[in-house]
Amino acid sequence: MSPLKVETGPMFSEKTSTIISGIHRLERAGHQNNVNFLVINNKIDIRYGDNIIGSHKGEKYPALGVADSHQLLDLITQETGSDRKIRPGFSQLVAIFIDEAQFFDSGLPDVLEYLDDLFLQSTGREINIHIAGLDTDFARRPFGPMPAIMSKAIEVNKHTAVCTVPNGGGKLCGQPAVYTQRLVNGEPPNYDDPVVVIGAEETYTARCRHHHVVYNKPKPK
Known part of the structure; x- marks a missing residue:
């Protein structure tokens, strides 16, 4: 498969910022959006508006909203x-x-592989594919097609955020946050709660292993 690069990790770990940085590098080289490169977002994510990717740092870039791999x-x-x-x-x-x-x-993983093969056959060159996504959901379970995509990638960058749970004395934990913490009315969720709930800082935060909480998680059988 072509150079498939993946940025993964919890929310607030600058995955989208890395994607946008890659886009700007292509623009500086004279490449044009929707001509030399495409920016794709899932239609379910409208936090920053329709057809836009955005980071928690305030960066935004126009994108094509797509519902599924087909x-x-x-x-x-x-x-x-x-x-x-x-x-x-x-x-x-x-x-x-x-x-x-x-x-x-x-x-999605098979579609990406098919597109790469098609470009190689039709144009004689590979196409670079740069992916950003959460590797686990709020309950630390593998999220959607990300495990399969990561298995096909030639480069996987595991990002971390900063755990902002108060740690006493007016300070925050500050440890690397590797999980996304969902909060419902300020409280951690139950393990069986729905996976997909689009939100921002008031709904989600990033936490370290010590401070990440999910209620009623089943024990291994």
């Missing part, structure tokens, strides 16, 4: 009988950036 495939390719070909407007693509990849379906 829609992504249809966006970039078109059917030609029993086969597919790259749409004319995207023949000059050199990179695809995808944010919030954990919200996609299990077909």
Whole structure:
């Protein structure tokens, strides 16, 4: 597979900032959005507005909202009988950036691999794919297609945030935060609560292993 790079870790760990930085590098090299590269976000994520990726640092960038992996495939390719070909407007693509990849379906890893093969066959070159997404959900379970995507990647960067739980004396914990903590009315959730609830700082925070809490987590059988 082509150079597939993954930025993962909890919320507030600057994964999207890293993606946006990569986009700006391409722009400085003269590449254009929707011509030489695509920026994709899952339609479920509208925290920063429709068709926008955004970071908790306030950075934003226009994106194409996509509902699932099949829609992504249809966006970039078109059917030609029993086969597919790259749409004319995207023949000059050199990179695809995808944010919030954990919200996609299990077909995303195979679609990415198919697109890479198709570009290599059609243009003689690979396409760079840069992914950002949560590796685990609020209960520390593998999240969506991220494990499969990470298994195909040539580079996986595990980001951490900072645990901001008060630690006495007016100070915060400050340890590396590796998990996303969901808070419902200020309280940790139950293990069986719904996985997907879009929110921001008032709903989620990042915590270290010591301070991460999930109620009623079942014991191994």
